[in-house]
Amino acid sequence: MVNFSKRFPGKPVYFTFANYLIIVQRLFRIYTDSFKGLSTESWMLSIVMLLNRAGSMVLPFLGVYMVDHLKFSLADSGMVLSFFGIGSVVGSWLGGYITDRIGEFKVQSFSLFASVPMFCLLPLFHTPASLAVMVLIQSITSEVFRPANSVAIAKYARPENITRAFSLNRMAVNLGFSIGPALGGLLSAISYNFLFFSNAAAALVAGFAYIYFFRKRHARFIAQKETVVVQDVKPAKERSPYRDMRFVAFCLLCSVFSICFFQLLNTLPLFYKDAVKLDQGMIGILLGYSGIVVVLFEMLLVHIAERRWTITHTMVIGTILCAISYSILGFSHHMLWLFVSITFLSLGEILILPFMSTITAARAGKFNKGSYMGMNGISVAIAFIISPLLGSKIASIYGFERLWIGTGILLLIASIGFYFSVKKLFPHSKA
Template identity: 60%
Template sequence: MLAVVMLINRTGSMVLPFLGVYMTDHLGFGLKETGIVLSFFGIGSVVGSWFGGMITDKIGEFKVQSFSLLISVPLFCLIPLFKTEVGLAFIIFLQSTVSEAFRPANSVAVTKYAKKGNITRSFSLNRMAVNLGFSIGPALGGILSAISYDFLFYSNALGALLAGLTYIWFFRNRIHRNENSTQTHTDEKSISPYRDTKFLLFSGLCLVFTVCFFQLLNTLTIFYKEEAKLSQQLIGYILGYSGLIIVILEMLLVQIAEKKFKLRFTLFIGTFLCGISYAMLGFDHGILYLFVAMTILCVGEIWTLPFMSTVTALRSGVNNKGAYMGLLGIGFSVAFIITPTLGTYIAEQFGFSVLWIGTGILMTLTAVGFYFIIPWMLGEKQKESDFE
């Protein structure tokens, strides 16, 4: 049911992929100003991930998810009222703070409701719902934005409202399936993630990956619009295609990785494929070529993102899952600060080809880092292909 809630919420998620286009095309912002405003989404995400993780350990994931979804509703409706850079940066910061508090609470809920031994598949099912919604949302967003950008914000508000009501109705009296199945380090179960050196290094690699990967949500759409000369509708179709591919392939590819690969190899190959996908954009941008690159990116994403959450769950203890998931979320959120500004700056100063080839090289180095740090962090006795 968590996946159903996520599906409802993400089906209405049309704002972020088109936010950069909204500012450049509708409000007339330059690339530099657009990157700065988009970075405030990342700043709010950092605050929301930290606060959400901390408060989840204190009041529980049910209250945090409920409040986050319901308070997001009026905030989405307010965004179209702000037309200046300062005003838009403020409301985006506030909205992202509230909405991103949902992320660590939701991850904790997955670990508590998942069957023993199914944690990665549970994260994957949740992500599959996200991407099914993402395949619908941006496609609709491309159509609606061609009529009026305001529809994007109101649709997001409606999605958050429906998701919040559904979640509260179904989970208000639910009992957790388990509390202890993902604890693997009894000697470190109470340590703060901010004092866990090994996990901090892993989080650093996750940050580098997400800085590169989340160009999908901002710089890539600008590239599609400005360099590849795609229409808003076609941009929406490509993004929707990515979500559809993940829905079709994710559970199959995750099961293959669990059975055939070691955990460190899964993250290595997933990250490497993402790097290949972005590097391809530096050489051509024909429409079929772009779809091929997006397909490779989707496969890489499937073998990276859910397994990051698995590693985090395995590393955490019973009473600090929210803090660990929150720190992982902070890395994602910091990427939202760095990526728009850095990506648009490199594209403006050196061109998109340099940006994409550089991204590919950096992701390759990150893949190597994952390969060596994961067995060191989880310990020699941890069977990397067995997530029980």
């Protein structure tokens, strides 16, 4: 029994074991409630995503692989990584376009199986130019998956649970991402080739699992769609996301945020290796820890945010947390602060990325969700072009400290932009 009467004047305040037990039970109830009401299909999509992302070892270590194993310069490494971004832009646009025409089932199936040979071929190319071309092709192949997957989540989720359905999917991504880099750090210490072949194997398993789970469900959904009444027939013309100026402004802010955030996947591992002098194993542990934080707290935080905050406030808070995270790195390289920084970055990620998808799905029409998801995917994918080039350039000229402080300032500006942009997207609702 703990007496808090000295800290709180008046009547004595006692915390007994029973009080602690009640608090734990309430927290556990809130946590379990955050998973309730999700459709079976939402869970299945997340399982497939987990299988796929458990092999996500290549991208976080691609910069380290090029500098450490292939002996590329920092500038050449940034150039190759930017081609991943170009492929992401093309893949996001193409994925959204063809998803609206042939459906998300065929697009996701193609992407998963076609990624397998691409990953296997990557270690055969050893020059910046040839590797850049292969990274471009692999990126296009992999990234057509994203808008199709987002459409599938929106299609199978119950309307009142759409944000949590996106969160569940992202939780699976991050659980896989916590496994992948941690394992990747260990495998790369033996041979970098294991990174590529493990990614290929994971994509293959995910492809078979997806076909097995959704083949019959997709056919049943198509059969039901063919029986809809006349008023549900696709209209002659529906608003293009590229002419929706408010959504375009929102996507520009998403690009700014993503350019800053995705330093996590390129410049941050180089910072850990070159400035902090960490080995691959420790880098993998830090990146894996980020995924664990997201897995443990995503559903809980999203559930709380939906109940207590507006979507505008959620976006602002998440962006500010990311700003604090990067700013910390500009002042200290101590291991404790590295973990504090990655924790803030993970919590900010939780509050931004699922709601970014929810805003996009809510803004889209009934028959052009693929195009809207594709455009938002493009806004994020642009970061894969700019982020490695800009991050590595600033780090090489001005140093990592100025890079991180500048990133923090840019994120604070983005948080102000989100405040006004999201309100304008939904002027007649509590945004």
